[in-house]
Amino acid sequence: MNRQGNEPIAIFGAGWVGLVTGACFAELGHEVTIRDIVPERVERLRAGEVPFFEPELEDLVKRNADRLTFTLDAAEAAAAAELVFVCVDTPPTYSGDADLSRVWTVIDELPRLERRTILVMKSTVPVGTGEKVRAALEARGLSHIGYVSNPEFLAEGGAVEDFLHPDRVVIGSFAEADGDCVAALYDRLDTPIVRADVASAEMIKLAANAFLATRISFINEIANVCEVTGADVEKVAEGVGLDHRLGPHFLRAGVGFGGSCFPKDTNALKQLASNSGYHFQLLSAVIEVNELQKRRVINKLQKYLGRLRGKRIALLGLAFKANT
């Protein structure tokens, strides 16, 4: 494997995570091939257009155009790379479990790579996925392909900044040497690297999002008690958040958490626990509080407006969050 720090990289999935990851690795000096299955998306990217708004991303793509290739061809992308990043979507199924069908498609699409290549999982997946992918690779006669879990923590709206200045990078590997190769990619970033086994790396991602969601449901319940006792939740959050053991983040009361990750990842962790025979009581309450919080808004509107049908209601602030 090329250890000069500029290994060619393939990225499967030109969505939020894939595109930010690819553009940032190109900025760090790598040749990056990004593969997606949506022809229009690939066309637009070839023309230097980013198909969604993310601060700094379009500049990064344009500035590194000579190191970025966009393709629809899985074999072309994987054949040129020493590291293949999986950044496809893992949406929830009806039961709340993560739908891994796109991940399995990527495994099926990998060409018969002769040399040692490492598959790096950035998509958010349930604990145990790495073991299953390893078995699937073996079944395909691709046991020489290494596997590393490298979950992504970027937040939409600050994704480029989060990638280049992360709080930490988590790397879970079966083989130490594969983990070393992926860790080396982040050498130029000034950040702690958490090395772990694959299952623990997978769990870190789910636990982090579940914990953040727990803080939101917690402050929302505090807000509800504030409302009936005459306290001001914004003052309460300020006073609580200044405690260095607690910190100020994710203590904004409101209509509850949403977006593309928290509802999906909290449900996936609850389901994962339940499938393993454990009832995750606290997380179940966090999810229930979040659902009730949305209904509270409707109840309040009904209290002041009566029947809502036919009423014109102004919404102040439609974006899911700033910079998105």
Ligand SMILES: NC(=O)c1ccc[n+]([C@@H]2O[C@H](COP(=O)([O-])OP(=O)(O)OC[C@H]3O[C@@H](n4cnc5c(N)ncnc54)[C@H](O)[C@@H]3O)[C@@H](O)[C@H]2O)c1
């Ligand atoms: N968006 C976030 O803020 C965020 C943050 C951290 C982790 N994640 C996780 O990262 C993963 C990707 O999330 P995202 O927001 O980038 O999703 P996304 O929906 O924006 O992008 C996924 C992309 O993968 C493409 N794709 C699907 N099948 C493919 C295949 N076989 N080959 C190549 N491309 C394929 C889709 O066309 C799409 O462009 C998910 O597991 C998500 O939970 C997301």
